[in-house]
Amino acid sequence: MRRIGDSPPVRALLIALALVLTALFLVVPLVSIFYQAFASGLGEIWVNLSDEYTWSAITLTLLVTVITVPVNLAFGVFLAWLVTRFSFPGRRILQTLIDIPFAVSPVVAGLLYLLLYGRGGWLGSWLANYDLQLMFAWPGMVLVTVFVTCPFVARELIPLMQAQGSAEEEAAVTLGARGWTLFRRVTLPNIRWALLYGVILTNARAVGEFGGVSVVSGSIRGETNTLPLHVEQLYQDYNTVGAFTSASLLAGLAIVTLVIKAWLEWHTARRSH
Amino acid sequence: MARFTPHWLNVLRGGALVATLGLTLSAPLAQAADRELLNTSYDIARELFAEINPQFVTYWKDKTGEDVEIKQSHAGSSKQARAIMQGLRADVVTFNQVTDVDVLAEKAHLIPADWQQRLPNHSSPYYSTMAFLVRKGNPKHIESWQDLAKQDVKLVFPNPKTSGNARYTYLAAWAAANDFDNGDETKIRDYMKRMLGNVAVFDTGGRGATTTFVERGIGDVLITFESEVNNIRNQYGKDDYEVVVPKTDILAEFPVTWIDEYVKRNGTEDLAKGYLNYLYSDEAQRTLANFYYRVNNDKIAAEFADRFPETKLLRVEDVFGSWQDAMATHFSSGGELDQLLRR
Numbered sequence: 142m143r144r145i146g147d148s149p150p151v152r153a154l155l156i157a158l159a160l161v162l163t164a165l166f167l168v169v170p171l172v173s174i175f176y177q178a179f180a181s182g183l184g185e186i187w188v189n190l191s192d193e194y195t196w197s198a199i200t201l202t203l204l205v206t207v208i209t210v211p212v213n214l215a216f217g218v219f220l221a222w223l224v225t226r227f228s229f230p231g232r233r234i235l236q237t238l239i240d241i242p243f244a245v246s247p248v249v250a251g252l253l254y255l256l257l258y259g260r261g262g263w264l265g266s267w268l269a270n271y272d273l274q275l276m277f278a279w280p281g282m283v284l285v286t287v288f289v290t291c292p293f294v295a296r297e298l299i300p301l302m303q304a305q306g307s308a309e310e311e312a313a314v315t316l317g318a319r320g321w322t323l324f325r326r327v328t329l330p331n332i333r334w335a336l337l338y339g340v341i342l343t344n345a346r347a348v349g350e351f352g353g354v355s356v357v358s359g360s361i362r363g364e365t366n367t368l369p370l371h372v373e374q375l376y377q378d379y380n381t382v383g384a385f386t387s388a389s390l391l392a393g394l395a396i397v398t399l400v401i402k403a404w405l406e407w408h409t410a411r412r413s414h
Numbered sequence: 415m416a417r418f419t420p421h422w423l424n425v426l427r428g429g430a431l432v433a434t435l436g437l438t439l440s441a442p443l444a445q446a447a448d449r450e451l452l453n454t455s456y457d458i459a460r461e462l463f464a465e466i467n468p469q470f471v472t473y474w475k476d477k478t479g480e481d482v483e484i485k486q487s488h489a490g491s492s493k494q495a496r497a498i499m500q501g502l503r504a505d506v507v508t509f510n511q512v513t514d515v516d517v518l519a520e521k522a523h524l525i526p527a528d529w530q531q532r533l534p535n536h537s538s539p540y541y542s543t544m545a546f547l548v549r550k551g552n553p554k555h556i557e558s559w560q561d562l563a564k565q566d567v568k569l570v571f572p573n574p575k576t577s578g579n580a581r582y583t584y585l586a587a588w589a590a591a592n593d594f595d596n597g598d599e600t601k602i603r604d605y606m607k608r609m610l611g612n613v614a615v616f617d618t619g620g621r622g623a624t625t626t627f628v629e630r631g632i633g634d635v636l637i638t639f640e641s642e643v644n645n646i647r648n649q650y651g652k653d654d655y656e657v658v659v660p661k662t663d664i665l666a667e668f669p670v671t672w673i674d675e676y677v678k679r680n681g682t683e684d685l686a687k688g689y690l691n692y693l694y695s696d697e698a699q700r701t702l703a704n705f706y707y708r709v710n711n712d713k714i715a716a717e718f719a720d721r722f723p724e725t726k727l728l729r730v731e732d733v734f735g736s737w738q739d740a741m742a743t744h745f746s747s748g749g750e751l752d753q754l755l756r757r
Binding site for chain 1: 452454457458460461485486487488489494497499500501502503621624645646649
C-alpha cells in the first residue's frame with residue numbers, strides 16, 4: 142500500500158504548503174511586530190523604552206515572574222512527587238484538578254479571584270478589616286499569575302516520574318538516604334531537565350499573561366501595569382510605535398524562551414542516546 | 415548519583431539573585447510625594463491627563479505647599495466602574511459615561527445619588543458631541559444626520575450594545591431625527607432602520623472602528639466623539655480626512671466625581687475636591703479645549719471659538735427622559751435597537 146506522501150511531487154507540495162502556512166501564520170506576524178516598532182526609527186524606540194511607565198511595566202512584570210516561578214517550581218515538584226510516589230485515595234482526582242488552570246479561561250480565573258478577594262467578597266471583606274488589599278494591586282496580580290501557570294511544572298514532571306518509577310529512590314532508601322538527601326541526590330538529578338523545561342514554560346506564560354491580570358489589575362499606570370497590559374493601553378492611545386516597541390520586548394523574550402527550549406530538547410535527546 | 419553537580423545549586427542561587435534584583439528594581443516605584451490621588455478614567459484620556467496632572471501638582475504645591483502625586487488608571491469606563499465596585503480604591507473618577515457613575519451610586523452606594531449636583535454643569539467640567547470623519551473632499555456630501563441614511567453611504571461606528579461611544583451615536587441620530595420629524599415615531603424608526611442598515615462594520619469599540627475606517631479603508635464616514643475625530647486626524651494625516659459637525663447633535667457629558675467612601679478611607683477628601691474643582695479653572699479648561707473638548711468657561715470658549723463649529727446640542731435627559739429610560743427603551747435585550755436591527 143502506498144501512503145499519501147510517497148510520490149515525490151505530492152511530498153514536495155505538502156512540505157511547501159506547511160512552510161507557507163508557517164510563514165503566514167507565525168513568521169510574518171512576528172516580523173511585522175519588529176517592523177512596526179522600528180518603522181519610525183531608533184529615536185522613537187528609545188523615547189518609548191525610556192518612558193517611565195514602560196520601565197515600571199517591565200519591573201512589575203519581572204516582579205510577578207520572579208515570585209511566580211519559584212512558587213510554582215516548589216508547588217509543581219511537590220505535587221508531582223505526591224502523585225507519582227504515593228498511592229492515596231483521591232490521587233486521580235488530584236491529578237485531574239492540576240489541569241483546571243489550563244481548562245479555565247484566564248479571564249474567568251481573574252473574575253473568581255475578584256469575587257473572592259474583592260470588595261464584598263468573603264475573603265476580601267475580612268482582609269479589608271485589616272486594611273489589606275490584594276486585588277487591584279500587585280499581590281493580586283501575582284496570585285492570578287500563580288494560578289494560571291501552576292500546572293506547567295507538574296505537567297512536565299508527572300509523566301517523567303511515572304516512567305522512571307521509584308526503583309532508584311527505593312535503592313537509596315535501603316542505603317540509608319532520607320528526606321532531603323534523597324530528594325537532592327536522587328530525585329532531583331533525574332528530573333532536572335524536565336524541571337527546567339517546566340520552569341521555562343512557567344516563566345514564558347507568567348511574563349505574557351494578559352486575561353487574568355487584566356481583570357485584577359485596575360490598570361493604574363506606573364503601578365499595576367504589566368508589559369502585556371501596557372501594550373494594550375499604548376495601542377488604545379494610538380501610540381502604535383510604543384505599543385509595538387513593548388510588544389517586541391515580549392516577542393524577543395518569547396524567542397529567547399524558544400531558543401532555550403530547543404537547546405534543552407537537544408540536550409535531553411543527546412543525553413538519552 | 416554522579417550526575418548531580420553543585421552547578422545545579424548555583425543555578426538556584428542565581429535565581430534567588432535575580433529575585434532580589436527584581437525587588438530592588440521595583441522599590442523606586444514608591445515616590446516621595448506626601449499624598450497620592452488615584453484618578454480612574456476612560457480609555458482615551460491618557461494624554462489629556464498626562465498634561466493636566468503636572469499642572470495641577472504645581473498649582474496644589476503653590477496653594478498648600480504640599481507635594482502630591484496623581485496616579486492614572488485608564489480602561490473602558492464600564493470596566494472601571496466595575497473595578498471600583500469590586501474594590502479599586504479610586505479617589506476620583508473622570509468618565510465619559512454618566513451611567514457608569516450612576517452605577518457607583520445605585521448598586522454600590524459608594525457615592526450619594528445626587529452626585530451630579532455637587533459640581534457645576536452637572537459635574538461635567540467639559541463636554542463633547544458626535545462628529546463625522548469623512549474622506550478628503552467629502553465626496554458623499556455628508557453634512558447632517560439625515561445624510562447618513564442616504565443609499566450609497568457606508569458608515570463605521572462601534573456596536574451600541576458594547577460601546578458607550580456608539581450609544582451616543584445611536585441616541586444622537588434618534589434625537590436629530592426626532593427634531594427633524596417633529597417626534598413622528600414611524601418616520602424616526604424608518605430613518606433609523608436605513609441609517610443602521612448603512613453600517614459597514616460594527617466593531618466592539620471605538621479603537622477598532624478607527625482601525626477599520628483608517629487602516630482598512632472601509633466606509634465613507636466614521637462617527638465618534640468630536641475630540642476623538644480630531645485626534646485621529648492629527649494622528650493619521652490632516653489632509654486625508656475632513657471633520658463634519660452636524661447642525662443638530664447630542665450633548666456628551668464627561669462626568670467627574672469623588673468617591674466618598676474611598677476618599678475618607680484614603681484621607682484625600684480635600685485633595686480630591688481640589689483636583690476636580692481645578693478642572694474648571696481657566697488653566698485646565700484651556701488644556702481641555704486644546705484637546706478638542708468643548709468647555710463651558712466663557713473666556714476660554716471664546717478663545718477657541720474657531721475650533722468648535724456652532725451646533726444645537728440636545729441633552730439625553732431632555733429627549734429620552736433619563737439615561738435609565740434611554741438604556742431600558744433602546745439598548746436592553748429586545749429593545750428598540752434589537753428591533754431596528756432585525757428589520
